Amino acid sequence: MKQKKNILIGFWALLAAVLFSCEKLFIEEEAADDPVTVFDEIWTFADRHYSFFQEKGVDWDSIYDEYRAKVRPDMGQVELFDLCAAMLYELRDGHVNLVSPFDRSRYWEWFLDSPENFYYSIVQRHYLQDRQRYLGPLQLVRLQSDVYYVYYGSFAESVSENNLNTLINTLNSAGGRPGLIFDVRNNGGGSPDNARDIAARFTNEKRFAGTNYIKSGPGHEDFIADEVYINPHDGPRFDGEVVVLTNRRSYSATTYFAQYMKVLPKVTLLGDTTGGGGGIPAFRDLPNGWMLRLSSSRFLDPEGNSIEPGVKPHIALDLSPESINEGRDDMIEKAIEIIR
Amino acid sequence: MVFLFILFTVFMAPGVFADQLLGGDDCTPASIGDRGHLRATYIAELPEVLTYLKIDQGFSKGLLFDQKMSNLYYGGPGGILSFALHRRAPSHISEWHFARGTFQYSRPRHKNSLVYNFSGGVKYVHLRRLEPRGSFRFHVGGQAGLKGDFRIIPAMGNSFLFANALASLQPRADISYALFLFDREWNFDFSLAATLVGYNLGFPEYGSSYRIGQDGGSTLQNLERFLTHPGNTAQISSGLFYRHSFGGEHNPNWFRIGYHWDYFRLDGREELRLYNVRHQFVLELYFLLN
Numbered sequence A: 001m002k003q004k005k006n007i008l009i010g011f012w013a014l015l016a017a018v019l020f021s022c023e024k025l026f027i028e029e030e031a032a033d034d035p036v037t038v039f040d041e042i043w044t045f046a047d048r049h050y051s052f053f054q055e056k057g058v059d060w061d062s063i064y065d066e067y068r069a070k071v072r073p074d075m076g077q078v079e080l081f082d083l084c085a086a087m088l089y090e091l092r093d094g095h096v097n098l099v100s101p102f103d104r105s106r107y108w109e110w111f112l113d114s115p116e117n118f119y120y121s122i123v124q125r126h127y128l129q130d131r132q133r134y135l136g137p138l139q140l141v142r143l144q145s146d147v148y149y150v151y152y153g154s155f156a157e158s159v160s161e162n163n164l165n166t167l168i169n170t171l172n173s174a175g176g177r178p179g180l181i182f183d184v185r186n187n188g189g190g191s192p193d194n195a196r197d198i199a200a201r202f203t204n205e206k207r208f209a210g211t212n213y214i215k216s217g218p219g220h221e222d223f224i225a226d227e228v229y230i231n232p233h234d235g236p237r238f239d240g241e242v243v244v245l246t247n248r249r250s251y252s253a254t255t256y257f258a259q260y261m262k263v264l265p266k267v268t269l270l271g272d273t274t275g276g277g278g279g280i281p282a283f284r285d286l287p288n289g290w291m292l293r294l295s296s297s298r299f300l301d302p303e304g305n306s307i308e309p310g311v312k313p314h315i316a317l318d319l320s321p322e323s324i325n326e327g328r329d330d331m332i333e334k335a336i337e338i339i340r
Numbered sequence B: 001m002v003f004l005f006i007l008f009t010v011f012m013a014p015g016v017f018a019d020q021l022l023g024g025d026d027c028t029p030a031s032i033g034d035r036g037h038l039r040a041t042y043i044a045e046l047p048e049v050l051t052y053l054k055i056d057q058g059f060s061k062g063l064l065f066d067q068k069m070s071n072l073y074y075g076g077p078g079g080i081l082s083f084a085l086h087r088r089a090p091s092h093i094s095e096w097h098f099a100r101g102t103f104q105y106s107r108p109r110h111k112n113s114l115v116y117n118f119s120g121g122v123k124y125v126h127l128r129r130l131e132p133r134g135s136f137r138f139h140v141g142g143q144a145g146l147k148g149d150f151r152i153i154p155a156m157g158n159s160f161l162f163a164n165a166l167a168s169l170q171p172r173a174d175i176s177y178a179l180f181l182f183d184r185e186w187n188f189d190f191s192l193a194a195t196l197v198g199y200n201l202g203f204p205e206y207g208s209s210y211r212i213g214q215d216g217g218s219t220l221q222n223l224e225r226f227l228t229h230p231g232n233t234a235q236i237s238s239g240l241f242y243r244h245s246f247g248g249e250h251n252p253n254w255f256r257i258g259y260h261w262d263y264f265r266l267d268g269r270e271e272l273r274l275y276n277v278r279h280q281f282v283l284e285l286y287f288l289l290n
Helices: A002-021 A035-049 A060-068 A077-089 A120-128 A161-172 A192-202 A253-262 A321-325 A330-339 B002-016 B018-022 B040-045
Strands: A097-100 A133-135 A138-144 A147-152 A179-183 A207-215 A223-230 A242-246 A267-271 A281-285 A291-295 A297-300 B050-066 B074-088 B092-106 B115-129 B136-155 B158-181 B184-194 B197-203 B210-212 B224-228 B233-245 B254-267 B273-288
Touching: A035 A060, A035 A077, A035 A281, A035 A291, A060 A077, A077 A097, A120 A138, A120 A147, A133 A161, A138 A161, A138 A330, A147 A161, A147 A330, A161 A192, A179 A330, A192 A223, A192 A253, A207 A253, A223 A297, A242 A253, A242 A330, A253 A267, A267 A330, A281 B136, B050 B092, B050 B115, B074 B115, B074 B273, B092 B136, B115 B158, B158 B233, B233 B273
Parallel strands: A147 A179, A179 A242, A242 A267
Antiparallel strands: A097 A291, A133 A138, A138 A147, A207 A223, A207 A297, A281 A291, B050 B074, B050 B273, B074 B092, B092 B115, B115 B136, B136 B158, B158 B184, B158 B197, B158 B210, B184 B233, B197 B224, B233 B254, B254 B273
């Protein structure tokens, strides 16, 4: 009897040991961190998740052949990083970044060859001065009796309900027919939801803003569609004239904001085409400690045009060198004209 | 109807017919022995159905592998806290876990990133007592649970969210073994449960990562939805516990201390799998309420 007990206890202990300590037997093997595996991981993740292959005419398979031939098992981390960064550069996308402890790959051509069209020092010295009111990240100033100006530098900084209520109530209580200049130049983006919340304050009816296509499978054209509407906010809204100022460095969520505002009836887009960045990024933690993000959605406006190259303004305008020298911002001056 | 039939067939039938299958109907508290440390006269004063507040607490060591996020193992320490009502009747045991949460702090081997893994949910367990055999006691039945599992990885100015909400029905079997050593009764419990059927909501649907935090986010996402079954899901829970009373012959409260191993595998779309394995060192406290 005692022997039987010992056998049972031994069996239990063995079963427990197998179950409790060998779970890796029941899990797929994790990826190695050698150059070949890392390169393949980057290429494969892009192949399955990147959203603009067809739109940009990128032949990703031939790019694989070209760059994969240069990968050696003994290559160093910096050499491998530069090679992978060069491969990702072929996507011509500001939302594609490879991040390592020693560098961050990027694509900046979407703004490098374009006019700057924004100098914060001019705005600060000649328009904001020290008269502005800070509503969270919004800087609000009354330029003239019926013209208000707001500068918003980053959609990554959330604007609260109270901030927007204060802004709208200020406009609505100004008397007369005030107009608003909403300046999002050099705003590098942040949350598209934040952009939509702001746009909802400037319409009294539901407006179709476009369709978001989100990657839903590994095929280059596997997408699901999600129609995006701007619904009027339940709280205070403003229905006067609004002029939105953009330049090429109005990127990512700011491009979304420009598109959301463009479909509203009393909104004029003024300045330069936005920088684009219409793809919401997907993320990958790579086996050697690097990180990768790339666009995995695309957005088409109601006419079916992609916003990836940027949203065109209703009125195109660059800052003139003479005005810059005189400390004048042509876009703000033109916006004042439009409102008045 | 099909669902109810499966539910009855797999979960209830073994319990309902257990006595006929294994023979015997002598399942009185005294013969089961789970009140063996109490004085007989005190047992007579207790109600037939004992209701306990059960508090589980402990530490864990986890291993996470989420192919939507990476091809890396993430491992690290964590904790567990759960509150339940535990009922012991002559014919069955039931548990209602009304608040149950775990937290896991995990890193991959390169240590450049980390994952905050939270989970929370509720669970109901119903086990039918079977005829004891020698020092062994048997319980069979099932459990139904609803769990949310959230994996947040802060990176590149954002926090990327990967999540699952899972409803599951699991058949379960428990075996207890009583051993007399050093003039004391030692109880060892082993339990095994495996997912039979359930439903999964996964997020994101495929590969776009939901972003929260500094650099914004987007709700423009869809959910991955599918029925789970043994072909695409494996969830095995097992445990080995030492069980004993708090003390005297008039103290009905007791505790279990032990080791719990939980293995979870979910085959998502496009062969993107999620594995989550946890070793848990748990102290369970049972306080009589009635």
